[in-house]
Amino acid sequence: MIARCIALLALLLVGGAACAPTTGVDPGATPVNVTGSWAGTWQTDDHRNAGQCRFDLKQDDTRVTGVLLMTGVLPVQPSGYIDGVITNNQFSFSQGPVNGSMRVEGNTMRGQIYGMPSPTSVTLYRVGP
Secondary structure, three states, X not given: OHHHHXXXXXXXXXHHHHOOOOOOOOOOOOOOOOOEEEEEEEEEOOOXXXXXEXXXXXXXXXXXXXXXXXXXXXXXXXXXXXXXXXXOOEEEEEEOOEEEEEEEEOOEEXXXXXXXXXXXEEEEEEEEO
């Protein structure tokens, strides 16, 4: 009887693990390399403000450091040194009052910057090594 219960419990555990949800992040995957210069545009989601954006980044394993420069009419000044992390193709960073989350696909980086009066959409393209 006890052996049957143990076998049933083992079967439930194995079956439950197979049905467990995944997060979409593969911890064994190699992160994309974002080292270099990226340039593009930004626009607040309320369409009141827009301008140019540039990242100059250096990646060391999963840690990313560099400089963010945003120009245009800015209610908050997000430009400055950034500190971030790359996980698979997701680049997250912070700089002073703002933080961002960008998805990297080849030589394109798209995402959001938060901490401004309105969330801000950003599209950047790799422009240099």
